[in-house]
Amino acid sequence: MSIQDIVEGKKQWRAHLARVKALPPDYQIVYKEMQKYLFKVGPIDLPDGPLLPGIVDFFEEGAAAGKGVLELIGTDVAAFCDDLVKDSRTYADVYQESINRESGTAEQ
Structure with missing residues (x-):
C-alpha cells in the first residue's frame, strides 16, 4: 500500500x-x-467494503422521507446488523478456522 493509497483512504473516510x-x-x-x-463482529472487508456507505445511503433516504431510524431498522439493532452480514466472512469465522486447524494438527 502506497502513501497515495493511504491519503486517498483517509479522504474517503473523512467524506464518509x-x-x-x-x-x-x-x-x-x-x-x-x-x-x-460491526467492527466487533462484522465482515473482514468492512473498512474497504460497501457496507458502511450503503448504510449511510439507506439512512439518508429514510431521513429524507421523514421516517424515524427505528422505523427503518426495527428496535433490535444487533439483529439488523447480523442480517446485513449473514453471508459475509467475519473475523469470528477466521478465528474459528484457526482453532479448528490447530486442534486438527494437535490430534495427529
Whole structure:
C-alpha cells in the first residue's frame, strides 16, 4: 500500500464521516452503535467494503422521507446488523478456522 493509497483512504473516510454528521441526531446515534457492533463482529472487508456507505445511503433516504431510524431498522439493532452480514466472512469465522486447524494438527 502506497502513501497515495493511504491519503486517498483517509479522504474517503473523512467524506464518509461528514455524511454521517449530516444525518439527524437519532440516525447518528444508531449509526455509531451499528458501526461499533460491526467492527466487533462484522465482515473482514468492512473498512474497504460497501457496507458502511450503503448504510449511510439507506439512512439518508429514510431521513429524507421523514421516517424515524427505528422505523427503518426495527428496535433490535444487533439483529439488523447480523442480517446485513449473514453471508459475509467475519473475523469470528477466521478465528474459528484457526482453532479448528490447530486442534486438527494437535490430534495427529
